[in-house]
Amino acid sequence: QSALTQPASVSGSPGQSITISCTGTLSDIGSYNYVSWYQQYPGKAPKLMIYDVSKRPSGVSNRFSGSKSGNTASLTISGLQAEDEADYYCSSYTTSNTYVFGNGTQVTVL
């Protein structure tokens, strides 16, 4: 199972919106609405930000939103803030009853 494809880095100015893409295949993203997104600060454990493509866990800012079209999922961060600077990973359930992560995207707030 190959890793999902994410851009290595995305940047934006405070207040702007950015979108991170996550491209998979019919064996994962294309078959299920079980895409999740995680935020990770250096040296820390990941934190769930989005699950089931577009649902936010309790306590996660509504500036974070998710969507999916075909084999590609997206995470949008609106009203970018300095605290959003982190690594972001997508993940999907697969037709093999396993999970696969994306290779990760480093978000920089300019």
Place this chain on the structure above:
Amino acid sequence: QVQLVQSGAEVRKPGASVKISCTASGYSFTSYHVHWMRQAPGQGLEWMGIIHPSGGNTNYAQKFRGRVTMTRDTSTRTLYMELSSLGSEDTAVYYCAKDSGSFSGDCWGPGTLVTVSS
């Protein structure tokens, strides 16, 4: 509150095995799957497998089948992940994470650093 506590850092020689523990609290232990992931230095997350604490059913990533064993002890609410035939490429931080009930990890342990070095 939901919490996962992992065992401390380990150092192993190539060819050896390592067994990491993950003790859960704050939720119904037998109701949610638990995932195991790892992250090599400077690299991304890698899913290793999943276990359901109720019956002990497991499913492993193809890459680790034959080398990984995930078990649980319901009396102590503890999950275990054992990886054998270690090589330098297994040097990583290993995480356990409780499944949300919807195919995602909603609570992660702090991670356990495993260093494989001769």
